[in-house]
Amino acid sequence: MAAKGKIRQFPTAYKLKAIKLAEGGEGVLPVARKLGISRKLLHDWIKAWKAHGPEGLNRKRGPKPGPRRLRPLQADDKKRSALAQASARIAELERLVGRQQLDIDFFRKALRALERPAAQGKPASASSKLLKP
Structure with a gap:
């Protein structure tokens, strides 16, 4: 694993190879162990690949520009129970x-x-x- 505080960067081809191995039937955990990365990181790569394609694998860390997906402060009144409204x-x-x-x-x-x-x-x-x- 990487040293604490140091962020490792992986090439897109490496990420694609990992995704193909995981989706090819080997499973996420064995592929992650073989490559020396965390299972969560591999899941994040797969999620980014499915959402944005190859561009999703090279996105910068941190908050992304654009509107945030925040819940409204008050949910729709019809959906709320009488107790919650009270x-x-x-x-x-x-x-x-x-x-x-x-x-x-x-x-x-x-x-x-x-x-x-x-x-x-x-x-x-x-x-x-x-x-x-």
């Missing part, structure tokens, strides 16, 4: 309540900050003097 609605409402609580806390602190300077600089009123003994 759970999603509960989660949505909990997020909304959380945001509202943050707003309330912010405005409560702002109101306290506005009331403090007014109370500190304001002289005592006449009614409060009358109440004191």
Whole structure:
């Protein structure tokens, strides 16, 4: 096997030979062992060959350009069970309540900050003097 961290590159002809041997009846595991490659790598080569032909065997590693095949965040409502729909609605409402609580806390602190300077600089009123003994 290859040393850790080092990426081995194989020529297209080598990959084609491996694919033909595996599909010719020898099986993936024996061919992979014979060639000194992983079974997964050989399966990846076979998959790329079937999907893209010879060009698929020379593709670069990493994400490919173009649209990604991501699941939509919410599946079709008809396919979802009533329980799943209710759970999603509960989660949505909990997020909304959380945001509202943050707003309330912010405005409560702002109101306290506005009331403090007014109370500190304001002289005592006449009614409060009358109440004191």
